[in-house]
Amino acid sequence: MRASGKRTLLLAAFAFAAAPAAAQTSQFEQYQKMVGEDSPAELFVLVGADLWRKKQGPKNASLERCDLGKGPGVVKGAYAALPRYFADANQVMDAESRILYCMETLQGRSRKEALKRPFGNADKPSEMEYLDAFVASQSDGFKMTPGMSHPQEKRAYELGKALFFARTGLYDFSCASCHGEPGKRIRMSDLPVLSEPGPARAAMSTWPAYRVSNSQMKTMQWRVNNCYRQMRTPQPVWGSEVVNSMIMYLTVNAKGAVYAGPGTKR
Amino acid sequence: MAGPMKARARMQGNYADVRVLMSHPMETGQRKGRDGKPIPKHFIQNLAVKLNGKTVIEGECSQAVSRNPVFSFRIGGAKPGDKIEISWLDNKGETNKTETAVA
Numbered sequence: 042m043r044a045s046g047k048r049t050l051l052l053a054a055f056a057f058a059a060a061p062a063a064a065q066t067s068q069f070e071q072y073q074k075m076v077g078e079d080s081p082a083e084l085f086v087l088v089g090a091d092l093w094r095k096k097q098g099p100k101n102a103s104l105e106r107c108d109l110g111k112g113p114g115v116v117k118g119a120y121a122a123l124p125r126y127f128a129d130a131n132q133v134m135d136a137e138s139r140i141l142y143c144m145e146t147l148q149g150r151s152r153k154e155a156l157k158r159p160f161g162n163a164d165k166p167s168e169m170e171y172l173d174a175f176v177a178s179q180s181d182g183f184k185m186t187p188g189m190s191h192p193q194e195k196r197a198y199e200l201g202k203a204l205f206f207a208r209t210g211l212y213d214f215s216c217a218s219c220h221g222e223p224g225k226r227i228r229m230s231d232l233p234v235l236s237e238p239g240p241a242r243a244a245m246s247t248w249p250a251y252r253v254s255n256s257q258m259k260t261m262q263w264r265v266n267n268c269y270r271q272m273r274t275p276q277p278v279w280g281s282e283v284v285n286s287m288i289m290y291l292t293v294n295a296k297g298a299v300y301a302g303p304g305t306k307r
Numbered sequence: 308m309a310g311p312m313k314a315r316a317r318m319q320g321n322y323a324d325v326r327v328l329m330s331h332p333m334e335t336g337q338r339k340g341r342d343g344k345p346i347p348k349h350f351i352q353n354l355a356v357k358l359n360g361k362t363v364i365e366g367e368c369s370q371a372v373s374r375n376p377v378f379s380f381r382i383g384g385a386k387p388g389d390k391i392e393i394s395w396l397d398n399k400g401e402t403n404k405t406e407t408a409v410a
Binding site: 078079080081083084087088163164253256 | 310311312313315326328329330332373374375377379
């Protein structure tokens with residue numbers, strides 16, 4: 042009896058080792074679903090909404106008149122239509138770059154001051170994380186329609202695409218090294234193939250996101266920045282053409298998705 | 308200086324399903340800061356839920372609960388439109404509350 046018990050155990054161990062990746066994927070998906078219901082992301086939205094209306098900076102102005110691409114003061118659906126080209130700034134901007142632009146123009150703040158702390162921590166989230174969460178929340182249910190017609194928008198897409206596949210840095214990694222083929226993961230996190238519409242939609246429609254494991258709201262600028270950190274490249278400049286083009290490429294891949302953020306991640 | 312709270316309550320059959328989000332650092336007292344000194348305990352100790360002003364749930368809570376916790380409760384006998392108030396009290400004596408109506 043004892044021997045047969047052992048055999049069963051051994052078999053069980055084998056079965057576990059050989060369990061298809063699909064079973065693990067579904068566990069991860071189940072977890073994502075569980076943490077997604079009533080997420081603390083909503084708390085960041087509430088604080089962000091207050092910050093949006095708060096008068097500050099040398100001009101003592103709020104961000105309420107900010108033109109996120111749908112006209113001054115229109116926040117509804119704006120996030121889902123970004124990134125896009127803005128003639129006033131003569132560049133392609135993602136949501137965060139545009140919020141920063143409004144801090145500079147409407148509130149009269151210096152770029153340096155407004156960008157002093159773009160990424161916060163669990164004890165003290167950054168102003169941008171709150172604001173980005175709020176702006177994103179106002180696009181819940183909107184179809185994602187990044188700008189794709191202006192020559193600069195096309196250029197950003199092409200640059201982002203080239204960067205996605207360009208191998209660089211200490212490890213000679215490209216984004217595609219991790220996000221280029223299906224079935225890959227880091228620890229328990231599935232790695233989406235971001236050059237494909239399906240996985241790109243699932244990913245891009247849920248950023249920015251609250252990260253349960255470190256209790257923080259993480260933005261898209263952070264996401265790209267941190268991927269480059271993991272690839273051991275020099276830190277990309279916040280809101281630079283490189284980062285914004287990458288966000289443009291990823292968002293265009295996800296176009297047509299129904300935006301459902303801010304999301305919740307592991 | 309407590310951060311925001313958000314609650315919602317929905318009828319599900321004959322009970323109200325109440326969900327509440329709270330901002331709280333929920334420090335266990337086990338972590339050390341950059342200076343090497345332990346970060347003092349700071350966590351929600353008591354929770355209370357009132358239905359139309361009458362306390363229906365009183366609970367205790369420990370350091371084992373995560374930062375920015377989410378709680379859900381079921382309140383039997385609630386009706387649509389009933390007022391639900393949820394409050395917490397932490398070990399530093401700070402408190403916060405929020406209200407919602409059953410939908």
